[in-house]
Amino acid sequence: MKNTYVKTIIVACVATFTFFIQQNSKAEAITENRIINEENLYLPGQANSTNADPQENNNAKIEIIKKESGVQKVDKKAETVKQEPEKPAVSISNEEKDLFARLVEAEAKGESYEGKLAVATVVLNRVDSPQFPNTVTGVIKQVVGDVYAFSPVQNGEINNPASDDSKRAVEEALTRTDRLSDSLYFYNPKITSDKWIRTRTVVKTIGHHVFAK
Numbered sequence: 001m002k003n004t005y006v007k008t009i010i011v012a013c014v015a016t017f018t019f020f021i022q023q024n025s026k027a028e029a030i031t032e033n034r035i036i037n038e039e040n041l042y043l044p045g046q047a048n049s050t051n052a053d054p055q056e057n058n059n060a061k062i063e064i065i066k067k068e069s070g071v072q073k074v075d076k077k078a079e080t081v082k083q084e085p086e087k088p089a090v091s092i093s094n095e096e097k098d099l100f101a102r103l104v105e106a107e108a109k110g111e112s113y114e115g116k117l118a119v120a121t122v123v124l125n126r127v128d129s130p131q132f133p134n135t136v137t138g139v140i141k142q143v144v145g146d147v148y149a150f151s152p153v154q155n156g157e158i159n160n161p162a163s164d165d166s167k168r169a170v171e172e173a174l175t176r177t178d179r180l181s182d183s184l185y186f187y188n189p190k191i192t193s194d195k196w197i198r199t200r201t202v203v204k205t206i207g208h209h210v211f212a213k
Contacts, residue, residue: 089176101162112154120173
């Protein structure tokens with residue numbers, strides 16, 4: 001009776017021990033299989049996370065494959081900078097602009113483009129000054145005493161057509177980017193007999209002309 005009881009206890013212990021071993025083996029197998037499956041979701045350099053989105057990882061993996069194989073498409077739009085033409089600060093009619101260019105041509109014929117631009121600038125400085133008429137035409141056709149302020153108007157040279165340089169000088173002067181220190185006068189020191197104009201403050205000499213204010 002006693003031997004039978006001991007045998008029963010031994011059998012029960014062996015059965016229990018075997019059961020625990022089997023359960024432990026199953027748990028290890030499940031854990032190992034889960035780790036392997038989760039590792040397949042991770043990418044190199046990416047922190048492991050049980051909450052990783054398989055779709056995101058797959059997309060990232062595809063991108064890595066593309067980069068490694070050189071199949072990487074870069075879609076970059078080049079920025080196009082449109083440079084707008086500089087708008088004139090002073091607006092005048094085409095007829096007045098033609099008169100202006102003809103005066104510049106007559107006064108600065110034979111001078112450099114810079115010299116023509118300076119003459120045009122003086123005319124616009126006079127338009128802005130309270131000492132002179134407030135329009136381009138008014139300044140050009142101003143009468144001082146019994147003569148015109150500009151000799152080409154007096155002698156008729158203003159009626160000759162303007163050169164391309166004179167037209168371009170007028171267009172640039174109208175932008176008012178350089179006011180030539182607000183010069184209001186210009187003269188040729190070799191031919192002028194006006195003593196008063198020589199008393200004006202000299203701003204710049206360009207070619208044969210002295211520009212003053």
